[in-house]
Amino acid sequence: MRVTLLAGGTGGTKLAHGFALLDAPVELTVVANVGDDFELHGLHVSPDIDALLYTLGGLIDVERGWGIRGDTLSAHAMLERYGEPGWFTVGDADLATHVERSRRLREGHTLTDATAAMATALGIGVRILPSTDDRYRTQLDTDEGRLEFQEYFVRRHQEPEVRAIVFEGAETARPSAAVLEAIASADLIVIGPSNPFVSIGPILHVRGVRAALEASPAGRIAVSPIVAGRALKGPADRMLASLGHEPSALGVARMYAGLVGRFVLDEADASLASEVEALGMTASAMPTVMRGDGDRRALAARIVQELSAPSRDRRDR
Amino acid sequence: MRVTLLAGGTGGTKLAHGFALLDAPVELTVVANVGDDFELHGLHVSPDIDALLYTLGGLIDVERGWGIRGDTLSAHAMLERYGEPGWFTVGDADLATHVERSRRLREGHTLTDATAAMATALGIGVRILPSTDDRYRTQLDTDEGRLEFQEYFVRRHQEPEVRAIVFEGAETARPSAAVLEAIASADLIVIGPSNPFVSIGPILHVRGVRAALEASPAGRIAVSPIVAGRALKGPADRMLASLGHEPSALGVARMYAGLVGRFVLDEADASLASEVEALGMTASAMPTVMRGDGDRRALAARIVQELSAPSRDRRDR
Numbered sequence: 001m002r003v004t005l006l007a008g009g010t011g012g013t014k015l016a017h018g019f020a021l022l023d024a025p026v027e028l029t030v031v032a033n034v035g036d037d038f039e040l041h042g043l044h045v046s047p048d049i050d051a052l053l054y055t056l057g058g059l060i061d062v063e064r065g066w067g068i069r070g071d072t073l074s075a076h077a078m079l080e081r082y083g084e085p086g087w088f089t090v091g092d093a094d095l096a097t098h099v100e101r102s103r104r105l106r107e108g109h110t111l112t113d114a115t116a117a118m119a120t121a122l123g124i125g126v127r128i129l130p131s132t133d134d135r136y137r138t139q140l141d142t143d144e145g146r147l148e149f150q151e152y153f154v155r156r157h158q159e160p161e162v163r164a165i166v167f168e169g170a171e172t173a174r175p176s177a178a179v180l181e182a183i184a185s186a187d188l189i190v191i192g193p194s195n196p197f198v199s200i201g202p203i204l205h206v207r208g209v210r211a212a213l214e215a216s217p218a219g220r221i222a223v224s225p226i227v228a229g230r231a232l233k234g235p236a237d238r239m240l241a242s243l244g245h246e247p248s249a250l251g252v253a254r255m256y257a258g259l260v261g262r263f264v265l266d267e268a269d270a271s272l273a274s275e276v277e278a279l280g281m282t283a284s285a286m287p288t289v290m291r292g293d294g295d296r297r298a299l300a301a302r303i304v305q306e307l308s309a310p311s312r313d314r315r316d317r
Numbered sequence: 318m319r320v321t322l323l324a325g326g327t328g329g330t331k332l333a334h335g336f337a338l339l340d341a342p343v344e345l346t347v348v349a350n351v352g353d354d355f356e357l358h359g360l361h362v363s364p365d366i367d368a369l370l371y372t373l374g375g376l377i378d379v380e381r382g383w384g385i386r387g388d389t390l391s392a393h394a395m396l397e398r399y400g401e402p403g404w405f406t407v408g409d410a411d412l413a414t415h416v417e418r419s420r421r422l423r424e425g426h427t428l429t430d431a432t433a434a435m436a437t438a439l440g441i442g443v444r445i446l447p448s449t450d451d452r453y454r455t456q457l458d459t460d461e462g463r464l465e466f467q468e469y470f471v472r473r474h475q476e477p478e479v480r481a482i483v484f485e486g487a488e489t490a491r492p493s494a495a496v497l498e499a500i501a502s503a504d505l506i507v508i509g510p511s512n513p514f515v516s517i518g519p520i521l522h523v524r525g526v527r528a529a530l531e532a533s534p535a536g537r538i539a540v541s542p543i544v545a546g547r548a549l550k551g552p553a554d555r556m557l558a559s560l561g562h563e564p565s566a567l568g569v570a571r572m573y574a575g576l577v578g579r580f581v582l583d584e585a586d587a588s589l590a591s592e593v594e595a596l597g598m599t600a601s602a603m604p605t606v607m608r609g610d611g612d613r614r615a616l617a618a619r620i621v622q623e624l625s626a627p628s629r630d631r632r633d634r
Contacts, residue, residue: 042420072389082438092409096395099416103359121399230397 001024001303004186004218008033008133008199010065010233011225011290012192013055018296020056020126022305029127029182031209033194034111035138035167035202036149041084041097044105045235047150048199049115049128050097057122059093065233068093076219087155091107112176131184131203134173138202139166149198158235161242165197167205175206183212188307189260191222195236196255197243213259219307220260223288223299224249227266232289250275257281262306264288318343318620321503321535323448325350325365325516327382327550328542328607329509330372335613337344337443341621343371346444346499350453351428352513352519353431354518355467358401360415361422364467365516366445367414367430369436374439376410382550385410399417404472429493451490455519466515475483476541476550479558482514485521500529506577508539510605512553513572514560521576530576536624537577540605540616541566546585549606567592574598580622581605625634 003026007016012030019028033048049067054068061069069092077229080086090098097118104114110133119128138149142160152160183189194200204210213220226249231237237247245251249269256263257279264271270285284306286298290296320343324333329347336345350365364383371377371385378386388408397403414435421431427432436445455466459477469477475537484602500506511517521527543566548554554564562568566586573580574596582589587602594600601623607613 017568041416042423043416068391068395072391072409074385074389074409075392075413075416078410079417082435084417086529092389092391092412093395095409095412095416096392096399099358099360099392099412100396100399100401106359118399289419 002029002185002187003027003190003304004029004031004182004188005190005192006031006201006203006282007052007192007194009034009194010051011223012194012199013048013051014290014296015192015223015299016052016126017055018290018298018300021297022136022300023303026304027301029129029186031131031179031182033199033202034060034130034132034136035198036153037137038148038150038179040088040090041079043095043102044111045090045098045150046090046101046115046130048109048134049130050139052128053097053115053119053122053124055302056124056126056128057280059122067091086205098218110176112178112257127182129176129179131175131179131209132169132173132206133153133176134169134220135289136167136169136173136202136206138198139168140164140198141166146261153198153234158238162197162235162239163202163242165243167202170205170207173206175209175212180208180212182306183216183218185207186218188304189213189216189218189220190303191220191256191260192224193225193232195225195231195234195239196252197236198237200303210259221262221264221302221303221306222252222256222260223264224252224266224269226252226269227289228268253279253281253283264303264306319346319504320344320507320621321346321348321499321518321521322507323348324369324509324511325353325520326511327368328540329511329516330365330368331607331613332507332509332540332616333369333443333490334372334610335607335615335617338614339349339617339621341618342620343617346446348446348448348496348499348520348548350516350519351447351453352515353450353466353470355452355465357405357407357415358396360412360419361404361428362407362415362467363418363428363432363447366428367411369443370414370432370436370441373436373441376439380549384408389514391624405467411562419420428495429495444495444499446493446496448492448496448526449486449490449521449523450493451486453484453486453490453519455515456485457481457515458483470515470551475555479514479552479556480559482518482560484519487522487524490523490530492526496556497525497529500526500533500535503533503535505621506530506533506535507620508536508537508573508577510540510542510549511554512542512548512551513569514553514556527576536579538579538581538620538623539569539573539577540581540620541569541583543569543586544606545585565589570596570598570600581620581623585603615620
């Protein structure tokens with residue numbers, strides 16, 4: 001069974017891990033957000049791809065939720081001595097990832113090829129596809145002016161209120177052939193429980209992705225990143241509010257109406273099911289909070305099961 | 318007093334440190350070998366400049382003689398996981414140096430400017446000048462074929478016999494204006510106790526350097542890197558033999574005949590003084606082995622003293 005997961009940030013990455021842990025023969029492709037990518041110390045950093053590489057490669061620092069377990073900070077301290085900005089903490093092994101990726105890009109490889117080679121080197125069987133190989137950057141218009149994504153997210157601790165989101169490069173960036181193929185040939189397409197504005201939004205705004213999703217014969221399911229009105233991690237709830245949406249799973253469901261046939265709500269939000277269904281989607285309430293590996297695997301398994309459950313929407317296969 | 322030191326490798330770096338430790342008001346400029354420079358993990362590595370930065374900045378791992386004291390190896394291990402070659406050990410803080418330099422070069426700065434900024438950041442008052450900002454690489458023709466310098470020196474542990482030395486880029490590389498000025502305006506020019514073939518030779522082969530040295534009104538002194546027929550470190554003694562020179566301080570003196578007015582021999586080689594003087598240079602025997610900071614400072618002080626001693630050669634001031 002071919003599953004194509006759209007993911008960025010923590011929630012989507014955990015669900016990718018859940019699919020990777022399934023005993024069932026699932027062939028997983030993750031289409032990863034690259035709107036967070038930025039240049040640091042002259043290197044190309046892809047935070048969402050790194051989270052996938054480290055999680056699926058068993059290297060992630062689970063406590064922190066980013067970076068590599070047991071990593072050292074010698075290079076970071078030295079770069080600060082050289083006057084480099086220190087607000088984005090880069091562990092030493094993590095720096096090696098940025099060095100390796102940058103080397104491959106400078107040698108003319110695409111981000112897709114660089115990612116594939118690095119995933120293979122880390123023993124990862126899941127296919128990780130950058131949503132685009134072209135330059136593409138999420139910018140946030142905030143009450144402090146326009147900020148690069150990482151400036152907003154890390155440097156300013158997501159404190160400025162977001163008024164609008166701009167995808168720099170959206171005019172010219174195109175999805176890779178591999179992304180289009182992964183969407184067209186999937187049996188199941190899952191929109192992970194990631195921030196709809198800055199994790200999933202950037203993927204959907206790569207020109208051609210949304211049309212490919214709508215044209216795919218695959219069943220399409222989205223998982224809410226909002227549980228009981230709160231984002232489990234990050235600023236999705238506050239963004240929903242500041243961008244004029246309802247800060248709830250229902251607000252997210254409205255964003256995906258017309259794009260997916262099923263919407264997975266956390267069991268805590270089961271009462272929203274009828275309102276979600278009124279949007280033309282099948283609502284499924286289930287436990288979505290992924291604390292450990294067991295939760296991740298269970299949610300992935302449950303999503304696969306949903307595919308064969310009766311649906312009220314023709315889009316849902 | 319303006320001292321301009323030509324240096325590369327361990328001996329020259331230690332002597333640079335000796336001059337930096339002098340109480341006397343010495344304004345030191347080091348013209349550093351860049352023939353060892355190479356590309357590693359897509360980054361520009363300048364081993365001789367790094368040795369100067371780390372030694373003069375008080376960071377060097379004194380035991381090993383290279384790298385940064387207490388450095389970690391997390392990035393190195395990760396780069397090996399990614400399939401990168403591991404024969405050139407790069408500590409994490411050391412990697413930060415390569416990242417920082419590469420960033421500056423890619424932004425369009427010269428190696429001279431990048432080095433100056435990094436030295437300043439490390440609190441180094443000595444001016445470190447790359448012998449050229451142009452691409453320039455020492456290649457060794459050996460009984461195993463042509464090798465890049467670091468391949469020979471580190472990867473092959475200096476085992477292949479060197480038949481010839483080629484300076485790739487010598488046709489086009491030029492010394493920077495700062496190098497020419499440091500030579501022209503010096504009161505004293507010192508050729509450090511560095512390998513004459515692969516540390517000093519590459520500097521002298523940058524087109525225009527030798528002529529600038531010969532035109533400078535400064536006193537010129539060379540210090541033998543060979544003591545009692547042996548290089549204190551590295552393959553200089555074996556290279557002298559394999560390249561048809563006498564493997565002794567006298568063999569080195571012959572290489573510098575006509576270029577310097579004084580030649581410093583180690584006290585162990587005092588018996589060679591008359592043969593050195595027969596080459597048209599004043600020979601000075603003194604302790605040259607630099608174990609600790611005291612030795613370094615003492616050698617630098619002694620060299621400065623020699624400048625005011627009677628000389629038999631008009632080139633010597």
